[in-house]
Amino acid sequence: MPTNPTATAARFPSDYGQTDESLAEVLEWSDVSDLIARSSNYFVATTRPDGRPYVRPVDGTFVDGALCFGGSPETRWVRHLAERPDVSVSLPDDDHAVILEGAAELIADPESDLWAALAPAQAAKYPQYFSAESPTFHPFWALRPARVYAWSLTGFPAKATRFDF
Numbered sequence: 001m002p003t004n005p006t007a008t009a010a011r012f013p014s015d016y017g018q019t020d021e022s023l024a025e026v027l028e029w030s031d032v033s034d035l036i037a038r039s040s041n042y043f044v045a046t047t048r049p050d051g052r053p054y055v056r057p058v059d060g061t062f063v064d065g066a067l068c069f070g071g072s073p074e075t076r077w078v079r080h081l082a083e084r085p086d087v088s089v090s091l092p093d094d095d096h097a098v099i100l101e102g103a104a105e106l107i108a109d110p111e112s113d114l115w116a117a118l119a120p121a122q123a124a125k126y127p128q129y130f131s132a133e134s135p136t137f138h139p140f141w142a143l144r145p146a147r148v149y150a151w152s153l154t155g156f157p158a159k160a161t162r163f164d165f
Contacts, residue, residue, distance in 0.1 A: 005029055010149050010160040018157045026161040032150045035091065035098055037062040042069065045088040046080035054080055057092070059129070063121045064114060067100060068107075070140035078141075082106070087143060095153050102146040110137035 009023040039062075045055045056077045060069035067089060071078045081087065085103040107114055115137060123132035144165070151160035 005148070005163040005165045008162050008164070010151065010157075010162040012157055012160065016157050018160075022158045022160070025159050027150050027159050029163055032098060032148065032161070032163065033062065035093070035096055035150070036067065036100070036148075039091045039093070041092060042067065043090045043092060044069065044077060045090075046077050047084050047086070048080065049083070059126060061118060061121045061125050063117045066114060066142040066144045068114065068118050068122075068140050068142050070138055081141060089143060097149070097151050097153060099149045100143060100145040101148070102143055104141040104143045106139055107142050108139040114142055115140075 007026040007029060009018075009026055011023075012018055040059075041057045042060045043055050044058050045053055048054050054077060056075075058069045058071060058077075060067050062068075073079070073082070081104050085105065087102065087104045089100040091098045109115070118140070119130075119135035119137075120132060123130040123135060145163075146165055148163040148165075149161070150163070151157065
C-alpha cells in the first residue's frame with residue numbers, strides 16, 4: 001500500500017458551506033494515519049444477508065497500512081465478513097470523523113509478514129489481551145483501505161479530505 005495516498009478535497013452539497021478556500025486545503029495522511037493507529041477501538045460496519053447494515057465495536061491495530069482486527073467465527077459480524085468482505089470502519093472520536101472503506105481479507109497464515117508486524121504492535125497496544133513474549137497466532141481480518149475520508153468536526157467543512165489508495 002502506498003504510504004502517501006492521493007489526497008483531494010472531500011465534496012459536500014453546497015449548503016454544507018464549502019468554499020473555494022475550504023476546498024483548497026487537505027489534511028496530511030500522516031496526521032490521519034496517527035488518529036487511526038491511536039484509536040482504542042473501531043466501529044466496523046458489515047452487511048447482513050438482506051443488505052441491512054450491522055455495526056459493532058472491535059479492538060484493532062493499524063500496522064503496515066492495514067487495520068487488523070479479529071473475532072470469533074461464531075459472531076455475526078465475522079460471518080458477515082466471510083460472506084461479504086466489503087466493510088466500512090469509523091473511529092469513535094468526538095471531533096474527528098475518519099472513515100475507512102474497502103474489502104477486509106482474512107489472514108490465516110501465521111508466516112505472513114503482516115502477522116510478524118502485528119504481533120508486537122498488538123502486545124504494545126493491548127497488553128491486557130496479548131503477550132509480547134509468546135504471541136499466539138489466531139486468524140485475523142486486515143482492511144487495507146481503498147479510500148479514507150477524514151475531517152474535523154471543529155471547523156467543518158474545512159480540510160475535509162478524501163484519500164485514495
